[in-house]
Amino acid sequence: MLKFNSVSRIYNDGTRAVDNVSLHVKKGEFCVLLGPSGAGKTTLMNMVNGVVVPSSGHLVIGGVELSRKTRSTIQRKVGMIHQQLHLVPRLSVLHNVLTGRLPQVGFWRSLLKSFPRKDQRRACQLLQEVGLEEKHLYRRASTLSGGQQQRVAIARAFHSEPEVVLADEPVASLDPAMSRSVLDSLKSAARQHEATVVCTLHQMEYALEFADRIVALRQGQVFFDGHPNAMDETTQAELYELAKPDHLKQVAA
Numbered sequence: 001m002l003k004f005n006s007v008s009r010i011y012n013d014g015t016r017a018v019d020n021v022s023l024h025v026k027k028g029e030f031c032v033l034l035g036p037s038g039a040g041k042t043t044l045m046n047m048v049n050g051v052v053v054p055s056s057g058h059l060v061i062g063g064v065e066l067s068r069k070t071r072s073t074i075q076r077k078v079g080m081i082h083q084q085l086h087l088v089p090r091l092s093v094l095h096n097v098l099t100g101r102l103p104q105v106g107f108w109r110s111l112l113k114s115f116p117r118k119d120q121r122r123a124c125q126l127l128q129e130v131g132l133e134e135k136h137l138y139r140r141a142s143t144l145s146g147g148q149q150q151r152v153a154i155a156r157a158f159h160s161e162p163e164v165v166l167a168d169e170p171v172a173s174l175d176p177a178m179s180r181s182v183l184d185s186l187k188s189a190a191r192q193h194e195a196t197v198v199c200t201l202h203q204m205e206y207a208l209e210f211a212d213r214i215v216a217l218r219q220g221q222v223f224f225d226g227h228p229n230a231m232d233e234t235t236q237a238e239l240y241e242l243a244k245p246d247h248l249k250q251v252a253a
């Protein structure tokens with residue numbers, strides 16, 4: 001589904017954020033990217049949605065090679081979930097999910113909130129799937145808890161029927177119980193809608209719990225790629241420390 005062939009990205013200031021990465025993420029896989037801050041996780045992910053252009057190598061997404069010509073077609077196949085959510089706080093929960101349809105529906109219709117009936121039905125269905133209740137639909141997004149807002153973001157990402165969903169630290173600001181529950185919702189939505197997920201995390205324990213595949217990065221290079229069970233204890237112990245967010249490392253020190 002996702003192929004990275006010898007992909008590198010060197011930023012203008014000379015930072016080699018991604019260094020000769022080759023990966024093949026299979027259809028339907030829940031692939032977790034792990035690694036310390038600055039390892040290149042976000043850069044790698046942002047190449048899939050065309051936000052970051054590789055300096056060398058190439059990507060093939062759903063059988064189509066990513067290029068300037070194919071970029072917008074590919075972007076339509078990709079859903080995004082961010083740590084900072086990017087929900088519109090003033091808008092209702094339902095309207096936020098419907099904005100996932102914006103590329104298809106168009107800006108003016110969206111502004112007038114005149115989304116086709118089937119889009120509205122799908123939004124309600126998705127919200128139900130991720131565990132939100134009817135009473136939440138017309139509440140302003142800003143009045144929901146962090147975990148509930150993250151579920152809205154998941155529903156929105158799946159609304160455009162994506163083949164690939166990219167989730168960049170989707171549980172970074174949540175407590176452990178809520179993080180597990182949100183990752184669970186993400187994983188079951190992916191299974192239900194047959195989507196491939198690439199998700200960055202800083203917690204090794206969640207990666208072991210949820211990933212079908214772990215890709216560990218250090219200084220832009222892959223140093224582990226495989227099923228969580230295939231990881232030896234030394235690598236596991238190393239990754240527990242390495243993947244932690246920087247502020248927790250400082251606390252531990």
Ligand SMILES: Nc1ncnc2c1ncn2[C@@H]1O[C@H](COP(=O)(O)OP(=O)(O)OP(=O)(O)O)[C@@H](O)[C@H]1O
Pocket residue numbers: 011012013015016017035036037038039040041042043044
């Ligand atoms: N636009 C940019 N210009 C220059 N350097 C950049 C740019 N974006 C990222 N970098 C650098 O590229 C490297 C990889 O960054 P990236 O954001 O991909 O890391 P990350 O693994 O997502 O880190 P984190 O866990 O902190 O989110 C870092 O050294 C970063 O400073």
Ligand SMILES: [Mg+2]
Pocket residue numbers: 041042043168200
């Ligand atoms: Mg990042």
